[in-house]
Amino acid sequence: MWDKEREQELRRLVKDSGVKLLEENLVQGTWGNISVRLDEDNMLVTPTGLDYNHLTPEDMPIVRISDPSVWSDGKKPTSERKIHAAVLAARPEINACIHSHPVFATIMASCRMPLPAFTEEMQRVFGGTVEVGAYGLPGTKKLKEGTVAAMQGRNACFMANHGVFCVGKTMEEAFDVLRLLEKSVYEYIQQKTLEKTGEKVYSDELLFKLFVKKHKK
Amino acid sequence: MTDKIVETVLEYAKELVKQNVVGSGDCISVRAGEYLIASDASVALADLTAGDVKKILLTEAEGEYALHAAVYKNKEDVLAVCHCHPAWVTPIAEVNGKIPTVADDMAQIVGINCKTCKNEQKAIVKNLKKRNSILVEGDGCVTTGRTLNEAYACALVLDKAAHCYVGSAALKKNVLINVFEATLMNVVYKMKYSKKNQQNLQSEEGNRNVG
Numbered sequence: 171m172w173d174k175e176r177e178q179e180l181r182r183l184v185k186d187s188g189v190k191l192l193e194e195n196l197v198q199g200t201w202g203n204i205s206v207r208l209d210e211d212n213m214l215v216t217p218t219g220l221d222y223n224h225l226t227p228e229d230m231p232i233v234r235i236s237d238p239s240v241w242s243d244g245k246k247p248t249s250e251r252k253i254h255a256a257v258l259a260a261r262p263e264i265n266a267c268i269h270s271h272p273v274f275a276t277i278m279a280s281c282r283m284p285l286p287a288f289t290e291e292m293q294r295v296f297g298g299t300v301e302v303g304a305y306g307l308p309g310t311k312k313l314k315e316g317t318v319a320a321m322q323g324r325n326a327c328f329m330a331n332h333g334v335f336c337v338g339k340t341m342e343e344a345f346d347v348l349r350l351l352e353k354s355v356y357e358y359i360q361q362k363t364l365e366k367t368g369e370k371v372y373s374d375e376l377l378f379k380l381f382v383k384k385h386k387k
Numbered sequence: 388m389t390d391k392i393v394e395t396v397l398e399y400a401k402e403l404v405k406q407n408v409v410g411s412g413d414c415i416s417v418r419a420g421e422y423l424i425a426s427d428a429s430v431a432l433a434d435l436t437a438g439d440v441k442k443i444l445l446t447e448a449e450g451e452y453a454l455h456a457a458v459y460k461n462k463e464d465v466l467a468v469c470h471c472h473p474a475w476v477t478p479i480a481e482v483n484g485k486i487p488t489v490a491d492d493m494a495q496i497v498g499i500n501c502k503t504c505k506n507e508q509k510a511i512v513k514n515l516k517k518r519n520s521i522l523v524e525g526d527g528c529v530t531t532g533r534t535l536n537e538a539y540a541c542a543l544v545l546d547k548a549a550h551c552y553v554g555s556a557a558l559k560k561n562v563l564i565n566v567f568e569a570t571l572m573n574v575v576y577k578m579k580y581s582k583k584n585q586q587n588l589q590s591e592e593g594n595r596n597v598g
């Protein structure tokens with residue numbers, strides 16, 4: 171059992187993390203969700219479909235990790251809580267999970283392309299190539315199983331046509347994983363654009379020219 | 388008009404600027420009974436002040452405001468309009484005129500694809516009858532919502548989807564969400580997922596029955 175003071179601290183952490191996702195445009199609207207471990211069989215998660223700016227720490231429900239259909243306190247939990255529960259159950263060293271819809275990573279997710287770990291930092295932080303979880307509708311078993319499989323031995327994965335799932339020992343670490351993933355995809359796209367155009371300097375205009383060329387064929 | 392509505396318009400003008408989805412000729416508005424409360428279309432959203440927020444009778448709206456008024460008149464459930472110019476959305480029309488359904492959040496809030504229509508009030512209003520967002524030839528996009536928060540989220544999601552579509556040129560083709568699943572997600576979003584939040588936000592953004 172955890173103490174109440176710690177619970178309040180973690181409730182505030184989840185609330186602030188949701189606002190941070192919006193502020194950094196790592197998610198839009200009410201999408202995405204966050205969890206933090208309370209103890210080995212309980213986690214706090216964000217509720218379903220509510221604006222992060224208007225949530226209060228008390229709105230976060232407590233969900234049982236071994237059976238995520240069981241929840242108490244707070245508002246109705248996110249429908250993706252089963253993914254959070256499965257990852258936390260399988261990885262005792264992980265205490266925080268973020269599912270979000272960042273811009274660059276969603277490009278990879280929509281192409282269903284894995285991201286090779288092309289730097290030592292990526293290898294260390296992600297644990298290797300960032301894989302793509304199988305496509306599934308939101309809240310489905312297919313989405314859960316695809317994401318959990320792609321997270322094996324990794325701290326991040328893409329969710330096909332959807333977004334990303336990132337984890338860390340702490341919430342701060344999970345955010346670091348998420349931010350590095352965005353930065354790495356951006357660099358990867360720049361690199362691929364230069365390879366395909368033969369140019370030396372990347373610009374968004376160059377990428378757009380490549381797009382126009384491809385679509386005017 | 389209430390201070391709360393003016394505050395809401397100023398708040399989302401600031402957010403659109405912060406998220407860099409603005410350009411020349413942006414204008415956002417909310418409906419308040421028989422009026423529309425809009426940002427001055429001649430003032431950049433970055434420079435908008437409370438004095439630049441106008442209250443206009445729907446029946447007397449002209450120019451950019453006439454477009455907003457026509458959208459409100461033709462769609463009862465629309466209470467906010469956002470005409471903005473996101474960087475990745477604007478040039479899509481030059482190529483093939485539509486953003487395909489590349490991501491699930493786009494399927495949910497925008498629906499299947501987002502097409503380009505002629506830059507004419509009649510065409511924009513007609514196209515918005517069956518969808519909540521449309522690309523406008525040479526003039527960014529018009530997104531709508533039950534709240535300004537929803538119209539703003541539409542603009543962000545549309546810009547991200549456009550970026551995904553363009554960015555795929557460096558990688559490989561996007562895998563698209565099929566029509567059945569996109570439609571299903573759109574219906575679930577409107578009828579279930581977003582319902583409570585939109586109700587909360589409607590009262591948060593100010594009472595729209597107060598002219």
